Amino acid sequence: MTDVHSTTSKAAPASEAADLDREATRPFGTGPAEAAESGSGGAPGGSATGAGWGRWAWRQLTSMRTALILLFLLALGSVPGSILPQQGSDPASVTQYFTSHPALAPWLNRLGLFNVFAAPWFAAIYILLFASLVGCVVPRTFKLVGSARTPPPRAPRNLTRLPQSVTYPSALPPDAAVDAAATVLGGQRFRLRRPAAGDAGHWLAAEKGYLREVGNLLFHLSLLGVLLSIALGGLFGYKADELVTEGQTFSDTTAQLAEFHPGRLVSGSDLAQFSLTLDKFTANYINSGASIGQPAEFNANVSYTTTPGGATKTDSIQVNHPLSVDSVKVYLIGHGYAPEFTVRGRGGVAYQEATPFIPANTNTMLSDGVVKAPSASLGFEGVFVPTAYMAGGTTLESIFPAANNPEVSLIGYSGNLGLNSGAPQSIYQLDTSQMTEIAGGPHLMTPGSTWTLPGKLGSITYDGTKQWVSLAITYDPGQIPALVCGILAIAGLLLSFFVRRRRVFVRALPGPDGVGSVVTVGGLTRTDASGGFEDEFANLAVDIADASSPSSPSSPSSPTAGPAASDDHQKPEPNNQSETGA
């Protein structure tokens, strides 16, 4: 065989043969020119300096290193956002920070540290990161599309040098033998390449496993999809918090939500038009054993309407079991007690409300709150305990989180509550700077009891106890797309891991005595850790040999195997020169 092969080699210039061999083993998934260009890079240069520097800057921006640095900066930039009070979420604390740090606060404000996520420098990092990722992924996508469309390389001269090869004589003339092989490989859905018109020789190049590039492409496109989904959520989604007491209703509007964090393109009229009533909240606690007092179950029974004036539906919201209403999810994120008070001043009832108290200790649900009755010039600071216990006869403590023995301890104040100035103030804080403490505090009260204030100031009655829940209302239109893109990205990654690009070449030369032909089949794959290609190639070689030997369709009569194979083989045996231990 070798002498036949060498004669054909002489027909073509030696350099061309070397080129062809190099092309056959060029990296999978790259075009010939790209393979030659790969590895270029480095400093800007060239005659057109401006364009050179521009290209250099672009290459730096879209490099993996830059993306990682930007990601790190983004994380670093978010740190002040969690340490310092933020204008968007807690404007009252920002004001407080200004009064307590009069020298530092204006400087922090100039740097945008009270509104980090809207600061220009934060936007700069975000935009650069986005640009870096897009600039990396988009060209790569084009490249992958190109490589998925690249035809197989030309068959190399010497197929026996390939990792897998087999040679056998065929009764068919060379062109018919190659045609027969093409039918077999085409039937196996290989992409085929035949010599162009005018090319010498009878050969066939076949490549399979383009799904690998499809997987790669899918992965990169899905990555872009994830980015866009996150942007979608950031632009059109919103998050809001609301505190509702049993029996209370709220409607999903900007003015009624306690906290509202809209996406960049969300306005108040985009909110889902539902309203929700908290009918009853139940909390069950473990009442014996080592974990006594630990919560066992929370359940908020709610009724809601999806449109103003629509039909009322009921549901129950539990932890990790949100209510879905109009593509918005309503999560139960907190709970507490709301003692009901009636305050009477000189002009009659000045205040009658279940007043949410905020838990100071979530294990015992000892809670703090204030009552403001500005029209009676009265205010109260209170501590609520669900299961009261007098430690040492003097200190009020709570020994269990359930309202088994609720008591309230109040300190009363009379005077100006400061509400008339119009400056916003927290409903959980009492400004006592213009008030005087009423004698008799702290005054301990049980449900139903009334504290008649001295000096005919009025009275306060502790009517009973309700509970409140805090709800998180979230709308994220990017959630589902992000999930789908994430799954597709993983699917694409798996596809590109498990599908191999593999090439099979067939070359037929006229038989030694001018009858029939000598056919060589060679195979090549990139990585074959599982060794699957060996078997696939062996089967293909047998099929090709069968097809090109019509005289004995069952098995080729006396195939001559590759150089390493001995003559007594009945069937073509693949010649395993390398990659066995890969």
Next chain:
Amino acid sequence: MVFKAKRRTVVTTAAAVVVLLVAALVVTVFTHGNSSSASDDGNMVAYPAGHRPAAPDFAATSLTGAPINFASYRGKIVVLNVWGSWCAPCVGEGQTLKYLDEEYGPKGIAFLGDDIQDTPADALAFLRSAGITYPSVNDANGAVEQRLAIAVPISATPTTLVIDKTGHVAGVIEGAVTYPDMTTLLNDAAVTQ
């Protein structure tokens, strides 16, 4: 090779264009912003005649239990104030609204409150102490406010709407009202097409 190099340039240019478009979008969005400042003085929005959103009709009860049918206010300029006794800026603007009511009420301008997330006891105690006599809707569950918010943006409490004689919103003040802003809106509202 030349062809390949050209294609690379095209690809790079395409990527750069995509990036620039996204950057432009992000910058636009960032500068667009939601600049709802919770300052003491409210932000005023005036709608010119012919471009006024229709105010929704509603039927509700007042804090004292009397029925309120908003449709019956048609033919009058209405000042509709969304408020709550728990809200300090609402308490702060109370005297301005009372003064406006005393000045413009005799001229045929109607004043109506929409008391949200409140209890009638708290609200009536405030109205009594402030000397405000115009009625307020008992809107504890916020249903009326929600209907209003669908028609015009209401981003905070208090928000005051001035509605013209044809039932269209002539202007909105978000945050506490000021006397000059209110007189401007009331003069605007007198002009209808």
